[in-house]
C-alpha cells in the first residue's frame with residue numbers, strides 16, 4: 001500500500017515538472033544564458049569534451065545517451081564532435097524536445113534520436129550505451145535511486161555517466177552566494193525574460209532540497225556505480241561528476257574516492 005502511495009506521489013510530481021518545463025521551454029535557452037552570463041555553455045563544453053574523449057576509445061560506432069536532454073545541447077554537441085556516435089536524447093517534456101529537434105534541423109543534422117522517456121525507466125534495451133550524461137536533470141528527477149539504477153542498466157559494463165549539476169553546496173560561502181542569487185536575482189530575471197518568476201523560484205530552490213555531492217556519490221555507489229572523477233566549477237556552484245558502471249556487483253579497485 002505504501003509503495004503504491006509513493007508511486008502515485010512520484011508520478012504527480014513528475015507531471016508537475018513536465019508541465020513546468022513545457023511552460024518554460026520557449027525561453028529556456030535564453031534564460032540559461034542570462035542567468036549564468038553564458039558560463040553554463042562552458043560547463044557543458046567540459047562535459048562534452050570529457051565524454052567524447054572517452055567515446056573515441058570505445059570502438060567505431062559508440063552509443064551515447066543524453067538523459068533529461070531538454071533542448072538537446074549536449075546530445076547535439078556530442079554528435080557534432082563525433083559524428084559516428086549513435087546519439088539518443090530522452091526527456092519527459094514534449095515542448096523541450098520540440099526545441100531540440102528544431103535545433104538539430106537548423107544545424108543540418110538528422111541522426112540524433114530525440115524521444116520522450118523518463119530518467120527512471122529510460123525505455124531502452126539493456127546495456128547498449130557506452131556513455132551517458134545528465135546535465136542539470138537529476139535535481140528535477142524525483143526518484144534518483146530508480147533513475148541511477150536505470151542509467152546503470154542502460155550502460156555497458158564500465159560505461160560512464162557524466163553528471164553536471166548544481167548540488168547542494170557543502171561550503172558556507174557557496175551556500176550563501178547561491179541562496180542570495182536564487183532568492184534575489186533569478187526571480188527578477190525570470191519575471192522580465194520569461195514571465196515565469198514562480199517556475200524559476202521553484203527550480204532555484206530545488207538546489208537546497210537536492211543532494212550534496214558526497215550524498216550523490218554515496219547514492220550512485222548504492223545503485224550500481226563507482227566514483228571516477230569530479231570537477232568543481234566556481235567554488236562548487238556547479239560540479240561535473242563522472243561515475244562508472246560497475247563491471248560486476250562490486251566496486252572496482254581502480255575507482256577513486258571523492259574528497
Ligand SMILES: C[S@@+](CC[C@H](N)C(=O)[O-])C[C@H]1O[C@@H](n2cnc3c(N)ncnc32)[C@H](O)[C@@H]1O
Nearest residue numbers: 021068069070091092093096118119135136140
Ligand atoms: C534544467 S533542464 C536541463 C536540460 C538539459 N540537459 C540542459 O543541459 O540544458 C531539466 C530537464 O529535465 C527534464 N526532466 C525532468 N524530470 C525528468 C524525468 N523524470 N525524466 C526525464 N527528463 C526529466 C525536464 O523536462 C527538463 O528538460
